[in-house]
Amino acid sequence: MIAVLQGITAMVLLQLAFAVWNAARLPVLGAQRRNKQAEPADAQHRKKPAKPAGTQVPSLSVLIPARDEAANITACLTSVLACSTAGRHIEIIVLDDRSADGTAELAAAAGGPRTQVLAGAELPEGWAGKCHACAQLAEAAGGEWLLFLDADIRLQPQALTAALASAAAQGSGLITGFPRQLTGTWLERLAVPLMVFTIVCHLPVPLVRRSRDPRFVAAHGGFMLIHRDSYTRCGGHSGIRGQLVDDMALARAVKLAGEPVTLADITGHTEMRMYHNAAEVWKGYRKNIYAGLGRKPLLLLGVLLFYALLYVFPVIASVGALITGEMEALVWAAAAIAGGAAIKRTADRAGRQPVWFCLLLPASMVSLIAIGAASWRGAVSGQGYEWKGRRYR
Structure with a gap:
């Protein structure tokens, strides 16, 4: 257990370093400054729409x-x-x-x-x-x-x-x-800021x-x-x-x-x-998550398991360590939880969210896992998704 928590903490810290670097970019x-070298070659000479006589x-x-x-x-x-x-x-x-x-x-x-x-x-x-x-x-x-x-x-x-x-x-x-x-x-607070979180982290x-x-x-x-x-x-x-x-x-x-x-x-x-x-929130994210990952079930499973391991498991481990009195495990679990909160705060700062939202990360991940599973079920069951009074497959 100690080795697992140490590995998770190391991964969280690496993720934090990337998130801090990435958000600053x-x-x-x-x-933005003009950068002609970054544009496609023909974009610099593309003609603007012609202005018909007498019109703007x-x-x-x-x-x-x-x-x-x-x-x-x-x-x-x-x-x-x-x-x-x-x-x-x-x-x-x-x-x-x-x-x-x-x-x-x-x-x-x-x-x-x-x-x-x-x-x-x-x-x-x-x-x-x-x-x-x-x-x-x-x-x-x-x-x-x-x-x-x-x-x-x-x-x-x-x-x-x-x-x-x-x-x-x-x-x-x-x-x-x-x-x-x-x-x-509450579900808005848990789920909606994760849009920026996923961008900043990945x-x-x-x-x-x-x-x-x-x-x-x-x-x-x-x-x-x-x-x-x-x-x-x-x-x-x-x-x-x-x-x-x-x-x-x-x-x-x-x-x-x-x-x-x-x-x-x-x-x-x-x-x-x-x-x-x-x-x-449930309907909107349920419609988008699986489709947004290209309807790839293994990719969805991998992402959800990764988030569960990094941001949910340390909370479960900390509760277990408190019950059993394993202080070293508690310290590593707490380090992983703190690192996750720091990542969330980095993303929330980029999205101009309240500071205390970073404490919601484990619950946010639980909600994301639940909605992600429902998104997959909507596709494979043929039930599809309903949005704005229309049904999509």
């Missing part, structure tokens, strides 16, 4: 797919409209994806003359709902850059200025990031930008800023039409097309509350 939205081509199209978002769309549009644009021409388009709660009317009232509200077409066979909505938005947009936002996101006043600065510096491709997550219920951030390998990629569908040419080259949402985890699928498609992808720290400019209760 996240570029901040709006602060938008620098940016803000595109918001909305299905039954009555609780969110007003606040979302209010935050977008309050953003500084530094004199740039920006268009805002909302697509009402056949909502039944008055989303379209609320969007029209909140957006006013600066916002166009479109009625979404019926979902075709073989399409995921969000992919279809985003494809319609892209077709209607006229901007050089397309910013896909979820309706539950809220922008800070300088968000669009920062986005345009990063876009100008990068020149083409995709810029994405994880908004600061707001949580209210994905070398510099390789997202520097490597063309599509395995080195991460994205958040709440904030996807993509150049129009890059969107066309990668096939857009039409090319990933059936994907449940559309953000990751689009990011991989951008990389496979030879376009740059940047994962940025956008927490200073964005925030969102993805879910509002335990049921929503």
